[in-house]
Amino acid sequence: MPILDKNNPRDVEKYINFVRGSRHKSITQDLNWSKVKWDWGNEQVYVEKNGEIVAAMSLLVKQVPLAGALLYAPRGPVCEVNDIALVKELINEAEPLTKKYKAFALKMDPEVLYSEELQREYQENGFTVRNIGVKKDALIQPRYNMILKFDDHDKESIMSKFSGKTRNRVRAAAKKGVYTVHGSSDDLLEKFYKIYLEMTHRNKLTARSYEYFLKMRESFEGLRIYIARHEEDDLSAGLTINYYGKMYYLYAGSTDIKRNLGPNQLMNYDMISWGIDEGAVQYDFGGVLALDKSDGLYEFKIGFCDKDGVSEYIGEIDKVYNPFVYYIFNNVLPKLQRLRIMLTRK
Numbered sequence: 001m002p003i004l005d006k007n008n009p010r011d012v013e014k015y016i017n018f019v020r021g022s023r024h025k026s027i028t029q030d031l032n033w034s035k036v037k038w039d040w041g042n043e044q045v046y047v048e049k050n051g052e053i054v055a056a057m058s059l060l061v062k063q064v065p066l067a068g069a070l071l072y073a074p075r076g077p078v079c080e081v082n083d084i085a086l087v088k089e090l091i092n093e094a095e096p097l098t099k100k101y102k103a104f105a106l107k108m109d110p111e112v113l114y115s116e117e118l119q120r121e122y123q124e125n126g127f128t129v130r131n132i133g134v135k136k137d138a139l140i141q142p143r144y145n146m147i148l149k150f151d152d153h154d155k156e157s158i159m160s161k162f163s164g165k166t167r168n169r170v171r172a173a174a175k176k177g178v179y180t181v182h183g184s185s186d187d188l189l190e191k192f193y194k195i196y197l198e199m200t201h202r203n204k205l206t207a208r209s210y211e212y213f214l215k216m217r218e219s220f221e222g223l224r225i226y227i228a229r230h231e232e233d234d235l236s237a238g239l240t241i242n243y244y245g246k247m248y249y250l251y252a253g254s255t256d257i258k259r260n261l262g263p264n265q266l267m268n269y270d271m272i273s274w275g276i277d278e279g280a281v282q283y284d285f286g287g288v289l290a291l292d293k294s295d296g297l298y299e300f301k302i303g304f305c306d307k308d309g310v311s312e313y314i315g316e317i318d319k320v321y322n323p324f325v326y327y328i329f330n331n332v333l334p335k336l337q338r339l340r341i342m343l344t345r346k
Helices: 009-021 084-093 095-100 116-124 157-161 164-175 186-202 210-219 263-278 296-301 323-331 333-345
Strands: 041-049 052-064 068-073 103-108 128-130 144-149 178-183 223-230 233-243 246-254 282-288 310-312 316-320
Touching: 009 041, 009 052, 041 084, 052 084, 052 103, 084 095, 095 103, 103 323, 116 128, 144 296, 157 263, 164 178, 164 263, 178 186, 178 263, 186 210, 186 223, 186 233, 186 246, 210 233, 223 263, 233 263, 246 263, 263 282, 282 296, 316 323
Parallel strands: 068 103, 246 282
Antiparallel strands: 041 052, 052 068, 103 316, 128 316, 144 282, 144 310, 178 223, 223 233, 233 246
């Protein structure tokens, strides 16, 4: 049965090799991502044809009190998403899991571009698609993603893809004595986490635990921590992973000192340069919530992606098993959670 038996080393190796070698790969679909999300359950399903895997999907299992479970494939599935027949076959392989966990829905949010035609095809095949018209904070991941494609550029010519302002800030930072150090040592991870916490407190964001980053480091060999420094001061920090040619700018933070020196711009340029040296094909800056200067992340990231622009993904594609619980999950629980946050802050 094509539910991955994680006690079978041969099947596990075959599954891992397919996911990491696929052009549809995503770090959040890697088997090791379930180790990072240790507080969720996890299962993997796949479709085989002629003895070869042709589609796979790693599912996180989130138990919702009094409601059953949500099965979530972050940035999955790993296959040609436009081949709806193949996706349906993959969903069918997960059917025993829906019964096992009493799932009310199976959610996917693949890295596939939005189109009215594709949305209509999924809806006609019994799926619920959530994108335009859905509040931004009601989606698990942003629909707008910023990606810098390396193409055939080297470390010098890649700057032609940056905006003039960003190019100038990178060069000025280096001239003013800003430099970066990198690695994955305990010392650098602790420095990163200290700066990351300062950023989350300043912006009133919920912070990940230190254990979360420890598990990420244990799970991915391609992880690097960068610290931007000036003289004796640590100014900014970032965490990147080269995932078999796809680089991810996953987490970052900055202090309140010497921000005018452009440490974040230089740090990202050094990360990008490492990716080019490693033979990666792109640098994923992650999501933004708005495509204008009202979103500070957009304003920063577009300076690097000036020539490539924004990827607008299709959003969430859901297979609903219990419409009533699904409605409560999407429409009632978020309001209660926002109310709880408001009351906590008063």
